[in-house]
Amino acid sequence: MADRAAGSVSEALAARAQRIARDVHAEISAHIPTYGRVPRADVEASVVQIVDDVEAVLRAGAVPPPASIAQAEESSRARAKQGVPIHDIMHAFRFSMGAIRDAVSAIAAETALDAAETVRLLTLMWSYSDAYTVKVVAVYRQSDIESALEQARRTQQFLLGLLDGTLEGGDLTAAASALLLDPASSYRAVRARPARGEVGPLLLELQRQGARHEGVSVFAAIGAQCVGVVAFRPEAVGDDGVVALGPAVGVTELAVSFRSAHAVLAAATTLGLSGVHDLADLSWRAAAANADEVTALLRERYLAPLADQGEFGQLVLEAVAVYLAEDRSVPRAARAVPVHVNTLRYRLRRFEELTGCRLDSTDTIVEVSFALGVAARVV
Template sequence: MRGQPGAEAPLERVIAAMAAQQSHVGGRLHADLAEHMPSYRAIPRELLDQIWHRHFRRALTVLREGTVPAPEDFDEADVARDRAARGVPLSDGLRAFRRALSAIRDLFLAEASERGLDPGLVVDRTTCLWELADVASLQIAAVHRQAEVASALSDARRRADFLRGLLYGTLSAAEIHSGAALYGLDLSRPYRAITAVPDGDLGPERLERSLESPSRRNGRRALLTVLGEAVAGVVEAKPETGDLEVTAGLGPPTDLATAHRSFRAAGRLLDAARAYGLRGVYDLGDLSWRVAVVAEPELAELLLDRCLRPLEAEGEFGALVEESVRAYLEKGRHIREVARSAHVHVNTVRYRLRRFEELTGMSLDAADTVVELSWALAARELRTPPRGPAAPSP
């Protein structure tokens, strides 16, 4: 049937009549799309006209030749990229294409009937139009998904570049303003920089999603990205981690223009939390002066030499002395509380504290001793951080 002799002249008259109505049918189609598909309202009319012309001419060629192009012959990449960039869902793109083909089919049937085209040829060419719709839809779906993936990767790169510049302090005021508008950050509100590393089998990509999702559910803005093997960004409030295997440092609240300062603090807090083997999200209020213990290893060594290493020569008794002075500080220097918790006599505690003073030459009544001993005990708690991703440094 597709090569039926003598059918060319009547078919050409039908095609010519259809071609004369291209603009009129296209206008009706545009109105229909605007009414029923809101995502298409933002697409310029001239662009829609170009795409309609392409679909219409291709359909006329199929009607004339009776053959459907192979999938690879459909060049829809430019359309798919444009629709993805404009946020048009794939489902809307396919619906719009189907509506266009349906309009062309209805026009063909009307003109074929009016001009008495052979019924067998009408059925054949109508079948060709449906085959065209199927083949083109598959190709449109494929290139649209490719365009969506490419667009998502491009968006992720732009977001990462914006956050990297924000956290490292390399953005201009104009760039901060435009980025904030693009990513929904409120310039009038304070944000806190966060740096997090996954523990266990949790990867950085999953960690990013896990930290962002609770914030969105709670209506708190969080903008994060993967930097190396860590996750970094800005949040409105301290994230809820629950059972999430993560260690994170949370910088102080600040405006976006000075987020890089909060980011530096977040990095120091993360280093401290990891050094103490902690899990969770920690800010300066959680770790306080212990951050400085990690940051000043030389001073920590000096105070260990002064406060605790003299006890080591006493063997097991020295360990008991250290345990007692630690409890003495933790219990607010109440000897009876120390004795009760250790299940020993008060005089035993007094003797151990006196031996500490004798061995170190320090007085537990002196304020400097309390500070230096607390520092040394905190340094004693430190352990070598496990191998894993390091915090991104400014």
């Protein structure tokens, strides 16, 4: 008897599927804005399929396991690709189940179905609803993972193409657009390297910084470096890591920015610098880092004479480096070392005696700074 009653309700429910689909679409359109991206035919087809599933559940008297509810997987994947968030998908599903519940209740009343059987059928419906929800959540979680992996793959391919110069023209513009980079905005290339350890923490911190700033930023770990494109100037990461920046350019000129960032990173690494640097920050120091023969000549001229002086030679060299870093202010340099001003003057005088140069000569100032690599760094 119960089977015949369930069969009658199922048949009547199936006959109302199209009307239920139209009503549900109207409710979704009125209350869930993100479904404006979904064609009406798609929404109504999904609702009809849900009605068919419920009709089969009522007829069979049993709910299938979540994994076998194909409609939940198909529609969830489709909505995810259309940019509908999971909470809106579930909201729409509740509209569907509400409309189906109302239809089943109306059919039960029209056919004078007894209360116990009505409750049984409605219970089956809500059990199906629970199984459907489990499937949707699983599918959406997997879809998120797949989307993240695909985004990471696209990002890495984009950055690799810029690094090796194989991405250009229309392909570059298309790849940048796929990553939501604005062709009308300016971006800076980033090449960063941790002083020690894995590149992962550096990548994570730069991604966090990007999330705090307006505009799109993309990063990827490539080899021992973190490579990226940003619309802001990153902050220093850790005490010893170095972040090298290229100039701000349009999307089509990003390869140029990457070449500059590469030169900055190489120079900063050679000079033993940490923190955030671009070419303007390093200025002539970038040339010093890449002029081995000139640097060797000048170090022989200005630094080698101090090597025979042992520890005192290092103290003299420190005094010169700090003196230059403090714009040749003896009082400031003495405080920075720290020593008495007369001690600093003595060490500077000994430097002049040992090297045969004068620290009031422009050539000497330039050459000694070049030899040191960076004026404030003791070599």
